[in-house]
Amino acid sequence: MVRIIAVVFIWFLGVNCQSQEAITSKLYETYETYKEPSLDKRRIKYNQLQPLIQRFDANPKFEVQKVGESIEGRDLNLISIGSGDQNIFLWSQMHGNEPTATQSIFDILNFLDAPDFKDEKQEILSKLKLHFLPMLNPDGAEVYQRRNALGIDINRDALRLQSPEGQTLKRIRDSLDAKFGFNLHDQSTYYNAELTDKPATISYLATAYNYEKEINEVRSNAMRVIVYMNNIIQNYAPGQVGRYSDDFEPRAFGDNIAKWGTSLILIESGGYRNDVEKQEIRKLNYVSILSALYTIAKESYLDIPMEDYERIPRNDRKLFDLKLENVTYKLLGKDYILDLGIYRQEVDLEGHQDFYNKSIIVDQGDLSTFYGYETFDASGYTIVPPNVFQGEPKNLGGILGTLKKGIGYLSSKKLSSNHFTSEPINQIQLGYQLPSFRLAVGQNPTFFLEKEGVISHAVINGFLLDLSQDLDLQNFGNALIYR
The missing domain is CATH 3.40.630.10 (Zn peptidases)
Structure with a gap:
């Protein structure tokens, strides 16, 4: 029963x-x-x-x-x-x-x-x-x-x-x-x-x-x-x-x-x-x-x-927006293998109705116990510092052609009044002096990845771009404007 x-x-x-x-x-x-x-x-x-x-x-x-x-x-x-x-x-x-x-x-x-x-x-x-x-x-x-x-x-x-x-x-x-x-x-x-x-x-x-x-x-x-x-x-x-x-x-x-x-x-x-x-x-x-x-x-x-x-x-709490694994970083003539953890921080626009992203490196070193919403295995890739170009991207084959040449910043007299741009390349005021490139916690992640002598990827304001693919089809938020 x-x-x-x-x-x-x-x-x-x-x-x-x-x-x-x-x-x-x-x-x-x-x-x-x-x-x-x-x-x-x-x-x-x-x-x-x-x-x-x-x-x-x-x-x-x-x-x-x-x-x-x-x-x-x-x-x-x-x-x-x-x-x-x-x-x-x-x-x-x-x-x-x-x-x-x-x-x-x-x-x-x-x-x-x-x-x-x-x-x-x-x-x-x-x-x-x-x-x-x-x-x-x-x-x-x-x-x-x-x-x-x-x-x-x-x-x-x-x-x-x-x-x-x-x-x-x-x-x-x-x-x-x-x-x-x-x-x-x-x-x-x-x-x-x-x-x-x-x-x-x-x-x-x-x-x-x-x-x-x-x-x-x-x-x-x-x-x-x-x-x-x-x-x-x-x-x-x-x-x-x-x-x-x-x-x-x-x-x-x-x-x-x-x-x-x-x-x-x-x-x-x-x-x-x-x-x-x-x-x-x-x-x-x-x-x-x-x-x-x-x-x-x-x-x-x-x-x-x-x-x-x-x-x-x-x-x-072990997630990044972007995690780069096993990337080669050259410092003072030596090669080091690093992982990078990147946050795409939100900055409110006036009126607090919308925002733009201002990314930072939040950690670097051995991040093997951490994860990313987006993870890229950069084994065999070397970080290349970004260059500045004064002129129109069309002269270098458009934005994609400009990025393939390792240019991460466009220098111009006339800039938008915004702090950001939807174009996947940073902009700086003519005469603005960027600090010397160095990977460091708290720094904005803008650089390139090179493999076998070819620049194949760009990291612009913490967003990873595959330069072999159409930029319009990739998940890009915004680049930054510096004055």
Whole structure:
């Protein structure tokens, strides 16, 4: 009899898992139907959200409340939907330059408003009441910075509550006494899943509530839901999930919210190859959060082994945008073999609506334990310092011909007022003196690679170009303009 009950239970779990996997698959396939088109870039602003919030305020399915203001007087709004007796609280952009989940929240709200997935939405909204607080730090978002207008990290203000944004977050958490909280962030794109070359596209954490990192029912429930979400992401970004450090931080909101009795799920959006604006990661947030809400509503997460949480690889930070391996570098008459690790740093343009790249070498030497979004084995290649040319590229066969001659800089009297150019060659003001070439940490990576006497590749502002291929078809960001 016991065996029959066990078999039936296992069969039930299998059917339930298959049902939820089918829902997840449909969510992924139909995503474009619900994606909020007005939020198509990372550097979103408070004003872009206002017409969307007003639209939901006018919709009787939703309840919209002003729950606070930022230091500079921007409204903080809570958008709620559902009739269930379990409150679920989701907030985003506590750090102003971490906007991926803010976009996902409005995708989710569009989904909840649509007529499709009627049965699944009925399951969620009859059991749960969902509360969304998008863009907790609108002042920071305005200038695309982590901290608020006071210059503090809101996520380190859970005890002192100096900031109005932190006060609002605490008040809403307490008033809802939410069963689950989703703390939505972005992390560095240079995190990888430990011991792999795969970026930590999504990282999760069930935050600790004390220094001992004890596990009670509140924390274990968060762990189980995270295991479920990880299994979902593996279908679309296999091996690209990390587990954020659970070191206890007594000032942090996530740690304290877990301490106050809410099962806290931290989601960090990291990097994904060829997804500079994080639109694929936004989609993964949408799918995994909606799927998590579904398993919470059905309480099927309770059957997930908590031990599987520890099997998620830890976050590591060993990724470069470009890694050159085993390149020969001549210094003072001797040859040395080096690896180079390059970051393509973003520099905001005026208005903080867009950016350009200003790359630097961040490490050199033996980087065999590191990885790259782009990796080039430069064995047998020698670094060649760049030359300067005064004149028109057309005189040397265009940009490609100019690069093949080892010219990395064009000198001119007339330069654009910008700090960058989309042409894959740097520009300098006539008379500008470049420093003597030398590889060094902190320096801009512009040089050439030569093999058997032929210049075959250029590295211009940290972007690798194959000079045997059409330049227009290669992944190039921008070069720099020096004055």
